[in-house]
Amino acid sequence: MAFRNKEITNPVTGQTIKFLQTTKDTNGALLEMLSTYRAFSQEPPVHYHPYQTEDFVVTEGELTVRINGEKKVLQAGDSLHVAPNVVHAMWNSSDQKAVVHWKVYPARDTEYLLETTTGLACDGKTNKIGMPGFLQIALLMSRFSDVFRLAKPPYIIQKIIFTTILPVAYLLGYRSTYQHHID
Structure with a gap:
């Protein structure tokens, strides 16, 4: 189970996730993370979350987003709200790392x-x-x-x-x- 300040790093995609608030911390209301994407990370499969909302704020670098078939680039300071059932994918296509503050509501078992x-x-x-x-x-x-x-x-x-x-x-x-x- 994740715990506050635990970090996990995917050696293949290069994504590091630091858990800021977990399911246990918020009684299931929220999962809050800091996600760091290495430069030129891989585009993941497009997906959606049937019962969850996600909020993202780019705090460093830039993040490429595919949302409902459209591609856009978010810069540091930009935010994105993803409602349930919205098809999306995110990755870093730049030559610098990207850091994203990421919230998932409700946490469920994400x-x-x-x-x-x-x-x-x-x-x-x-x-x-x-x-x-x-x-x-x-x-x-x-x-x-x-x-x-x-x-x-x-x-x-x-x-x-x-x-x-x-x-x-x-x-x-x-x-x-x-x-x-x-x-």
Whole structure:
């Protein structure tokens, strides 16, 4: 479980997350983080959060954002509000690091997703852009569908496919979370 001032770094994407307020600190109302993106970080898959709102403030550098299909660049001092179900992705396409103050309302179990995906990258269980294999994705997307959904294919198709292959993933030893990643 995340705790105040804990830092996790994804060695593949180069993103570092420092937890400022966790689910425990806010009784689930808020997850507050400081996220540092290395220069020329990878564009992540477009996604959305079905039940959560996110607020971002760029405090250093610049952040490239794809939101509802449009690409824009936020500079230090700029903010962005992302409502539930808005498709987006963020990365740093500049040659300097970017630092973003990031809030997620309500917290739900977003910190477990972040710790798990970062842990998988630390364990060498992702590809060169930080994505785990298909069976691991199926487990993650099933377990965390209330906080994170891929934009494509449509959610109903993902649900059918992922639910169908979950037994195979479990039989092969995959899990949706790993205790050593979430403390």
